[in-house]
Amino acid sequence: MEAFTTHTGRVVPLRRSNVDTDQIIPAHWLKKVTRDGFEDGLFEAWRKDPEFVLNQPAHSGATVLVAGSDFGTGSSREHAVWALQNYGFKAVISSRFADIFRGNSLKNGLLTVVLPPETVERLWELTEADPTVEVTVDLVERKVLAPGVDAAFELDENARWRLLEGLDDISLTLREADSIAEYEANRPVHKPRTQTV
Amino acid sequence: MGRTLAEKVWDDHVVRRAEGEPDLLYIDLHLLHEVTSPQAFDGLRKSDRTVRRTDLTLATEDHNTPTLDIDKPIADPVSRVQLETLRKNCADFGVRLHPLGDVEQGVVHVVGPQLGLTQPGTTVVCGDSHTSTHGAFGALAFGIGTSQVEHVLATQTLPMSPFRTMAITVNGELPEGVTAKDLILAVIARIGTGGGQGYVLEYRGEAIEKLSMEARMTICNMSIEAGARAGMIAPDETTFAYLRGREHAPQGEDWDAAVDYWRTLRTDADAVFDHEVVIEAGELAPFVTWGTNPGQGAPLSASVPDPASFEDAGERLAAEKALEYMGLSAGQPLREVAVDTVFVGSCTNGRIEDLRAAAEVLQGRRVADSIRMLVVPGSVRVSLEAVAEGLDKVFTAAGAEWRHAGCSMCLGMNPDQLAPGERSASTSNRNFEGRQGKGGRTHLVSPQVAAATAVLGHLAAPSDLSALSDATPAGV
Numbered sequence: 261m262e263a264f265t266t267h268t269g270r271v272v273p274l275r276r277s278n279v280d281t282d283q284i285i286p287a288h289w290l291k292k293v294t295r296d297g298f299e300d301g302l303f304e305a306w307r308k309d310p311e312f313v314l315n316q317p318a319h320s321g322a323t324v325l326v327a328g329s330d331f332g333t334g335s336s337r338e339h340a341v342w343a344l345q346n347y348g349f350k351a352v353i354s355s356r357f358a359d360i361f362r363g364n365s366l367k368n369g370l371l372t373v374v375l376p377p378e379t380v381e382r383l384w385e386l387t388e389a390d391p392t393v394e395v396t397v398d399l400v401e402r403k404v405l406a407p408g409v410d411a412a413f414e415l416d417e418n419a420r421w422r423l424l425e426g427l428d429d430i431s432l433t434l435r436e437a438d439s440i441a442e443y444e445a446n447r448p449v450h451k452p453r454t455q456t457v
Numbered sequence: 458m459g460r461t462l463a464e465k466v467w468d469d470h471v472v473r474r475a476e477g478e479p480d481l482l483y484i485d486l487h488l489l490h491e492v493t494s495p496q497a498f499d500g501l502r503k504s505d506r507t508v509r510r511t512d513l514t515l516a517t518e519d520h521n522t523p524t525l526d527i528d529k530p531i532a533d534p535v536s537r538v539q540l541e542t543l544r545k546n547c548a549d550f551g552v553r554l555h556p557l558g559d560v561e562q563g564v565v566h567v568v569g570p571q572l573g574l575t576q577p578g579t580t581v582v583c584g585d586s587h588t589s590t591h592g593a594f595g596a597l598a599f600g601i602g603t604s605q606v607e608h609v610l611a612t613q614t615l616p617m618s619p620f621r622t623m624a625i626t627v628n629g630e631l632p633e634g635v636t637a638k639d640l641i642l643a644v645i646a647r648i649g650t651g652g653g654q655g656y657v658l659e660y661r662g663e664a665i666e667k668l669s670m671e672a673r674m675t676i677c678n679m680s681i682e683a684g685a686r687a688g689m690i691a692p693d694e695t696t697f698a699y700l701r702g703r704e705h706a707p708q709g710e711d712w713d714a715a716v717d718y719w720r721t722l723r724t725d726a727d728a729v730f731d732h733e734v735v736i737e738a739g740e741l742a743p744f745v746t747w748g749t750n751p752g753q754g755a756p757l758s759a760s761v762p763d764p765a766s767f768e769d770a771g772e773r774l775a776a777e778k779a780l781e782y783m784g785l786s787a788g789q790p791l792r793e794v795a796v797d798t799v800f801v802g803s804c805t806n807g808r809i810e811d812l813r814a815a816a817e818v819l820q821g822r823r824v825a826d827s828i829r830m831l832v833v834p835g836s837v838r839v840s841l842e843a844v845a846e847g848l849d850k851v852f853t854a855a856g857a858e859w860r861h862a863g864c865s866m867c868l869g870m871n872p873d874q875l876a877p878g879e880r881s882a883s884t885s886n887r888n889f890e891g892r893q894g895k896g897g898r899t900h901l902v903s904p905q906v907a908a909a910t911a912v913l914g915h916l917a918a919p920s921d922l923s924a925l926s927d928a929t930p931a932g933v
C-alpha cells in the first residue's frame with residue numbers, strides 16, 4: 261500500500277447523501293478479476309447526465325471528493341474504492357461513511373475523512389463558487405485546510421500509523437504466527453470443518 | 458458486569474489483544490464467492506502465500522450464474538471468466554468449491570446454514586455484506602472487503618476494532634399476515650440506513666423468539682441495510698433443532714459439548730447495550746419500500762410520502778431524488794402502484810419457507826397477464842425440496858417462471874435484469890438505483906406481498922386477494 265501523509269488538490273463537490281456502492285461502481289463492473297481499470301465505471305449511471313458534477317470540465321483533474329452523509333453504504337465491494345482511486349481520487353470527505361467502505365478505503369490508502377455536516381457544506385459552497393480552490397488533507401496534522409477552513413478530524417491512531425507508513429496488514433499479522441498457532445491448538449473440537457485435510 | 462451475546466463471541470475469538478491496537482480475531486468459517494475473491498487470490502500468489510486453513514474455507518458460485526440453460530456454456534464471456542477464475546483458484550489453493558451444476562451450489566448465505574456449517578458462537582466472514590445472515594444462529598458474522606478476504610485466507614484472522622452493541626427488542630406477537638421481512642423493513646425505516654453504523658444489532662424479545670430459523674435469517678440478513686456490521690439472535694431450542702443432524706453439525710459427544718457451550722451464548726441480565734430500540738410487534742403491518750434505499754419504506758396501506766414532510770434537509774433531498782427516479786408522486790397510494798416484474802428469491806427470501814409462503818398465495822390463482830414473475834430458489838437443495846413438495850408446479854401453473862438457483866435478479870449480474878423504467882416487487886434486500894438492472898425500479902416486499910402483487914398487478918397483500926376471492930370463486 262502507498263503511504264499517505266498529506267495531499268493537496270481540487271475538489272469534486274458531490275451534493276448527495278446515501279451514495280451506495282452500487283452507484284459508485286455498478287454490479288456489471290464487478291466481473292473484472294483485476295484491481296485496475298474501474299475508472300470508467302465510477303458513478304457510471306450518473307455520468308450519463310452531462311450536468312453531473314464529475315462531467316463538468318471545471319472539476320476535471322480533481323483529487324478530493326466531498327460527499328453527503330452515509331457515503332459508501334450497501335455492498336462490501338472493494339471495487340468501489342478501486343474505482344475512486346483508479347479515477348484519481350486520493351481522499352473522500354463526508355460527515356459519515358458506511359463501515360465496510362471505510363475499512364476498505366483505509367486498507368487501500370484512500371483516506372476517508374469525517375467532518376461535521378457544516379464543514380462539508382462550507383467546502384461545497386467554496387468549491388462550487390470557485391472550482392480552482394484547493395483543499396489540503398493533512399494526515400500528519402489530522403487537518404483539512406481550505407480558504408477559511410481549518411478543520412481537525414479524527415482517525416484512530418493505529419489506522420493512521422498504518423497509512424502514514426504504508427504498512428501491509430498481512431505482513432504485520434504474520435508476525436503473530438505463534439499466537440495464532442497457540443489459539444488454534446486450543447479451539448474446541450466441535451467447531452465445524454469444511455473438509456478433512 | 459455482564460456481557461452481551463456479541464461480546465461473548467468476540468472475547469472467545471481474541472488471538473491477541475494489545476493496548477492501542479485492534480484485536481486480532483480468529484475466524485471459524487470463511488465463505489467465498491466468485492466476485493470478491495479473484496483479487497485476493499492474486500494477492501496470495503504475488504506474495505507467495507498459501508491458504509492457512511482450507512478446512513475452514515468454502516466457496517460457491519452464485520452471483521454470475523445463469524438461472525436458465527445451466528448445462529450450456531455461460532453466454533457472457535466476462536461472467537464465464539470470473540467463474541473459471543474461481544474454479545482455478547480453488548483448485549490451485551485446495552479450497553472446497555460447489556460450482557454451478559453441483560447439488561450444494563447456491564447463494565453463499567443459503568448454503569452455509571443449510572450444510573450446518575454456520576453454528577452458534579462461531580465467527581463467520583465472507584466478502585459479501587449479507588454475511589450478517591449467519592448471525593441468526595448466534596454467530597458473529599460480518600461482510601469484509603477483498604483485502605480482508607486475502608488477509609483471512611493467509612492468516613485465518615482479522616485485526617478488528619470492537620463494535621458497539623445495540624439491542625432491538627421486539628415485544629409481543631406479529632399480527633397475522635405480518636412477516637419477518639415486514640418487521641426488518643420497519644426496523645430499518647425506524648433507525649435509518651445509517652442508524653446501525655458501527656453496531657452489532659441483537660434482535661431479542663418475544664416476537665423474535667417465536668420466529669423460525671429461516672425467518673431469523675431474513676431479519677439478520679438485512680442488518681447491513683441499517684448500516685450495522687452484524688445482526689445476531691441468541692441461539693435457543695429452535696436453533697439446536699434446526700442444526701441437529703445437518704451434515705456439518707457436531708455429532709455424539711461433540712454435539713453435547715457444543716450445545717452446553719451454545720446455551721451460554723445469551724446476553725447476561727446485567728449486561729449493558731450501547732443503545733436500545735424497542736418495537737411493538739402488534740403495531741406492525743405489511744411493509745413495502747417506495748424509495749431507493751431500504752430505509753425509505755412505509756406500510757402498504759400508506760401513500761407515497763411528500764418529501765416536504767421530512768424535517769431533515771438531507772432526507773428531504775434524498776426523498777425528492779428517489780421519487781423522481783422511481784417515477785412516483787407524493788400522495789399516491791402504495792396499493793395503486795402497478796409493477797411489471799415480481800422476483801421471489803435471494804439470500805433474504807429464497808429459502809424453502811419463503812417459497813412455500815409465495816406458493817400458498819398463488820395456489821389456484823393466476824399471475825396477472827401484465828406481470829413477469831421469476832421464482833429463483835436460494836440453492837439447489839432448496840430447489841429440490843420445493844420440487845419434492847410440488848411447489849414448482851404451483852408456480853408454473855400460476856404462470857410464474859421456475860428458475861435455477863442463484864442470486865439472479867437480486868443484483869442482475871446474470872441475464873435476469875429489469876429493463877430501464879421497469880418496476881419490480883422484489884423479495885431481495887436492496888432497492889438502490891439500477892440494482893436490478895439499469896434504470897430499473899425496485900420495491901422491496903415479503904414473499905407473501907410479492908405473490909399477491911403478481912396476481913393483482915399492483916402492490917398488494919394476500920388479504921386483498923381474499924377480499925376478492927370471497928366475491929369470485931378462487932382460480933377464476
Ligand code: SF4
Binds near residue numbers: 566804864
Ligand atoms: S442474493 Fe443478492 S444480496 Fe444475497 S448474496 Fe446474492 S447478490 Fe448478494
